[in-house]
Amino acid sequence: MYTQAIDLPQGTKDEAARGPRSLKEAEYEAEFDARIARGDFIEPKDWMPEAYRRTLIRQISQHAHSEIVGMLPEGNWITRAPTLKRKAILLAKVQDEGGHGLYLYAAAETLGVSRDEMTEALLSGKAKYSTIFNYPTLTWADIGAIGWLVDGAAIMNQIPLCRCSYGPYARAMIRICKEESFHQRQGYDLLLTMMRGTDEQRALVQDAVNRWWWPSLMMFGPHDSESMHSGDSIKWGIKRISNDDLRQKFVDATVPQAKVLGVTLPDPDLKWNEQRGHWDFGKIDWDEFWAVVNGHGQCNRDRLAARVKAWEDGAWVREAAVAYAAKQAQRERRAA
Ligand code: FAQ
Numbered sequence: 001m002y003t004q005a006i007d008l009p010q011g012t013k014d015e016a017a018r019g020p021r022s023l024k025e026a027e028y029e030a031e032f033d034a035r036i037a038r039g040d041f042i043e044p045k046d047w048m049p050e051a052y053r054r055t056l057i058r059q060i061s062q063h064a065h066s067e068i069v070g071m072l073p074e075g076n077w078i079t080r081a082p083t084l085k086r087k088a089i090l091l092a093k094v095q096d097e098g099g100h101g102l103y104l105y106a107a108a109e110t111l112g113v114s115r116d117e118m119t120e121a122l123l124s125g126k127a128k129y130s131t132i133f134n135y136p137t138l139t140w141a142d143i144g145a146i147g148w149l150v151d152g153a154a155i156m157n158q159i160p161l162c163r164c165s166y167g168p169y170a171r172a173m174i175r176i177c178k179e180e181s182f183h184q185r186q187g188y189d190l191l192l193t194m195m196r197g198t199d200e201q202r203a204l205v206q207d208a209v210n211r212w213w214w215p216s217l218m219m220f221g222p223h224d225s226e227s228m229h230s231g232d233s234i235k236w237g238i239k240r241i242s243n244d245d246l247r248q249k250f251v252d253a254t255v256p257q258a259k260v261l262g263v264t265l266p267d268p269d270l271k272w273n274e275q276r277g278h279w280d281f282g283k284i285d286w287d288e289f290w291a292v293v294n295g296h297g298q299c300n301r302d303r304l305a306a307r308v309k310a311w312e313d314g315a316w317v318r319e320a321a322v323a324y325a326a327k328q329a330q331r332e333r334r335a336a
Contacts, residue, residue, distance in 0.1 A: 032046075032048060036235075036236060036237050039165075039237070040165075041166070041170065042166050043168075044110035044111065044167075044168060052232075052236050053112070055233060055236070056111055056238065057111050057112075057113045058229075059229075060104055061105070061108045061113065061118045061127065062128050063104050064100075064101045064102075064104035064118065065101070065127050065129040066133065067098070067101035067104060068097075068098065068101040068122075068129075068307070069129045069130075069133045069303050069307060070129075070130065071097045071098055072133065072306055074090060074094050074143055075094050077140060077142075077143050078090055078094065081140075081143075093183050096179045096182075096183065100172075100176045100179070103172040103175065103176065104176075106172075107168040107169045107172045110168045119311065122307060123304070123308050125295065129303075130219055131218050131289060132150055132153075132216065132219050133299070134292050134297030135211070135212070135215050135297065135299065136299055138208075138211075139207070139208060140204070141194060141201075141205045141208035142208045142211070142212070143187070143190060144188070144194065145187065145191065145208035145212040146187060147183050147185075147188065148184060148187040149187075149209070149212050150216055151183040151187060152187075152250065152253070152254060153217075153219045153250050155180045155184055156220075156246050156250045156253070158176060158177050159177055160241045161173040162177060164238050191205050191261055191263075195262050202262075206263050206264065209263045209266070213265055214267075214285065214288075216250075217250070218284060218289045220246050221243040222243065223243065223244055223286075224242045224243055224244045224245075226286075230242055230243065248278055251278075251281050252279055267281055268282065269281060269283075270282065
């Protein structure tokens with residue numbers, strides 16, 4: 001996800017409404033802090049510190065890009081789904097992800113950034129999106145592993161966002177989490193079905209789990225000590241639970257599910273720690289994580305090229321919509 005630095009418009013038209021410069025900033029800030037402390041939602045027309053607004057635009061737009069780019073790895077298998085039922089499920093899931101991207105772009109727009117600016121940031125490679133979508137989907141079992149592990153990690157991260165302090169983001173997340181829950185279950189069901197099949201199918205599942213496990217743990221972001229935004233985001237009630245705590249919750253929830261499934265998680269250091277009451281797990285390869293974040297993953301180039309092509313191929317639709325709107329406006333003017 002995630003932009004190094006989205007160039008946000010300075011002094012947008014909404015700025016005056018949001019933060020009257022003539023009155024004391026400190027008073028507004030104190031009221032904002034009090035609202036955060038009370039657990040109230042901040043709404044689009046409320047005053048907010050500029051840094052809060054920018055952090056939200058960064059996170060929400062990157063989240064939206066992730067949903068849109070995230071359609072690609074699974075979309076790759078729609079034509080090859082093994083049954084009509086699996087094809088219908090996969091189609092619905094991929095469409096859901098597209099819908100999530102749209103709610104999230106709309107939520108980000110309420111902060112004064114335009115859809116065009118966000119799209120430009122993605123297509124120019126300035127914006128980040130989740131590292132996880134830069135890994136290839138090599139077999140049908142990968143579709144199950146994405147549902148189980150990737151959507152599972154996404155839900156773990158996104159449930160606390162339903163209580164984030166920015167109203168439009170929190171409300172979008174409620175619906176998104178409901179849909180992600182179906183995504184996670186269909187993935188687990190797909191894998192269970194394969195595990196009840198042939199030795200070859202079981203081997204495909206194990207291979208997919210081996211490849212998706214570590215990248216799924218990376219979805220939660222760097223360690224808390226390396227997470228540059230966590231301090232502010234937790235202070236502002238955007239993040240409710242830290243990167244490492246969410247990652248630990250995900251590992252604790254997933255280990256028993258792996259046992260039921262009958263797969264081995266590819267980590268020799270995975271061990272129940274009686275004292276902590278949590279599963280210990282091995283060291284994440286942070287060099288790999290940062291390489292993927294910085295554009296050097298297996299599929300970064302292909303993913304971006306696919307989005308650029310979709311944008312260019314869709315130019316005629318945008319032009320037709322603008323021409324239609326202009327015609328409608330002309331008709332209305334004539335009728336008036
Ligand atoms: N990939 O200081 P922090 C989905 C960046 S789920 C790439 O810890 P923050 C559903 C981070 O942006 C996936 N970059 O940052 C689906 C920052 O760089 P920046 C989407 C990453 O924001 C399933 C820098 O590292 N979910 O799409 C990653 O406080 C299946 C320092 O990091 C969300 O976006 C990463 N994994 O915490 C769809 C959830 N991790 O921006 C299709 C909302 C970190 O300064 C199929 N986002 N970075 O240039 C969040 O909760 C947060 O943004 C975190 C990162 C937790 C991801």
